[in-house]
Amino acid sequence: MKKIGVVDTTFARFDMAHAAIDEMQMLSPNIKIIRSTVPGIKDLPVACKILIEEKQCDIVIALGMPGGQPIDKQCAHEASTGLIQAQLLTNTHIIEVFVHEDEAENEKELAWLTEQRTREHARNIVDLLFHKEKFQKQAGKGLRQGFADAGPLP
Amino acid sequence: MKKIGVVDTTFARFDMAHAAIDEMQMLSPNIKIIRSTVPGIKDLPVACKILIEEKQCDIVIALGMPGGQPIDKQCAHEASTGLIQAQLLTNTHIIEVFVHEDEAENEKELAWLTEQRTREHARNIVDLLFHKEKFQKQAGKGLRQGFADAGPLP
């Protein structure tokens, strides 16, 4: 039984953890979910590291929705840097799923994008745990999470 | 009895620690506050780490008011990066409460915003220690500290 950490925020405007957990449970009965919700994206790195080191999670999905202002971009940069450090300190993957508020044209598209990207990365989590060989087959295919794939160069 | 570290600065133009401590003591009799005041926000990371490692704080609130100039933004970025590192090195949450001088229209609003954001994050501190389940119920609700909540996407 593999343990998957799911970390999300109250700052996000969409229940990303619900989408991620729903997707992962559809794909695999053989997982245990451990969830942690924190205020904002800068709280994600340590929350992920705690799930790995103190709750023995095998992998973590880190979910967040940075705002659209310059200060939000800076926060996202700090959070991402921290998430990479947390991975290096634990030799464990943390898949970051960030949806920036200015990526979509309107709130409806933003909700769609957030759910779509979250579910696609949730599948990546399951594949990293159980079907690592799938990634090699898709290497260089220009895959994207959320919007359409870019596809391989012609 | 949980120990909460409160770190603030002489650079800030509002007594953020007073607001944080007042709010936390109203909410919970079952805490011990350990306070440390430093000159500026770049002194916060090590001060927080010392409270965690040498004073056994279970969580820390880091309070600061970066100025509005580009150099101040850079200082805030460096301080934030350090606060995330301090958390990763201790597996302990440090809630950063920064109010940028250019977030408000005037000094009166800035004072209001600073007190409001500080008190709301002080509640987060208490909830992280004693009511962690509250965050999960508010996940994805678009909560903000200070100004009005953004709310969940429709």
Add this chain to the structure above:
Amino acid sequence: MKKIGVVDTTFARFDMAHAAIDEMQMLSPNIKIIRSTVPGIKDLPVACKILIEEKQCDIVIALGMPGGQPIDKQCAHEASTGLIQAQLLTNTHIIEVFVHEDEAENEKELAWLTEQRTREHARNIVDLLFHKEKFQKQAGKGLRQGFADAGPLP
């Protein structure tokens, strides 16, 4: 027998690992390739570190194609910073091969550039393992991977 880690992504639009492995196997029969494919460039640092620490790779080549938007530049910066940290934590070289989508005029040139840079860095990998003295002879020669060499100053 030296072990070489090859880490690539499904985000890339070209099968960089294929080019790298092909080039290295042409150059040296005396190597063992261990490959790992991850979703995106921010997943590279920990994947490289795992290959070094858990699969005993002697060196790693990290392959990625950042997009052309500002957010992609930021991701590339975070990934690069993580790759340098991974090296410092393992005392092992990780050669980063990034081809930015806006480096080429069109998709055909982008494919050419990606293959060319990947193959040239694959040769660097083999030389770092078996012919370290070659680099000293080329020191200060203005070598580039992909486009033409800049050459030494006159």
Add this chain to the structure above:
Amino acid sequence: MKKIGVVDTTFARFDMAHAAIDEMQMLSPNIKIIRSTVPGIKDLPVACKILIEEKQCDIVIALGMPGGQPIDKQCAHEASTGLIQAQLLTNTHIIEVFVHEDEAENEKELAWLTEQRTREHARNIVDLLFHKEKFQKQAGKGLRQGFADAGPLP
């Protein structure tokens, strides 16, 4: 007897260490100064860490004057990031005193500002060692080092 590290540079255009040491010796007979001078601000972090770990300094003041060009701002950012890391790795305060060449209108004001800020931070060093309670009394007072205090919000 407390040991204070003083680290300065040959790049600076003002003898900041002289001002810092003079101020500290006026304030306290009970200190031992250990000084280290390095070429530039990017050499400060390791010099400070060496004073803490190999010379047992209880605190360090890091003195520098970044130039006014964009590349100088980047150097200052790298140095500041390193100084924060050095603190986190040693649980010891390093007070950074940087005076940017473009902070003053002319060279005369720059010299005045550099001496003033250095002396005010030298007092902070002594207070951090011997009168930590002073900071709490000044918390949120909008103190500045060099130019006039901003003061508390009305």
Add this chain to the structure above:
Amino acid sequence: MKKIGVVDTTFARFDMAHAAIDEMQMLSPNIKIIRSTVPGIKDLPVACKILIEEKQCDIVIALGMPGGQPIDKQCAHEASTGLIQAQLLTNTHIIEVFVHEDEAENEKELAWLTEQRTREHARNIVDLLFHKEKFQKQAGKGLRQGFADAGPLP
């Protein structure tokens, strides 16, 4: 007998290591040079750390010539950050000598500047090892490596 690490790149357009070694050997018979050449500046940090930890170098000079494009500035920033980290992890000085391609008006001046700055920093290396007291005498003198000294403020 002190050991000095010299790390340079094939990316640079000038044989910086030759200039550095020549200068250091003129100044001191009492040194042993250990040289390592890598492809680019982002490979410098781990190469320096390896020389310190596995070849017992007492100090290292890191030589590079970043290009003039924005992406090159970002690479230089990442390399510099890594060099500072490598120093903090080893308590050993690494003197960074970077000459940016856009610092000079033309290729002739660029070659002159590169040699000049490299030789001046090579002297710093020797002085850091054998004549540390020289730096203190030059503290705050506005020294520069390459172009003319800025000099102390009047």
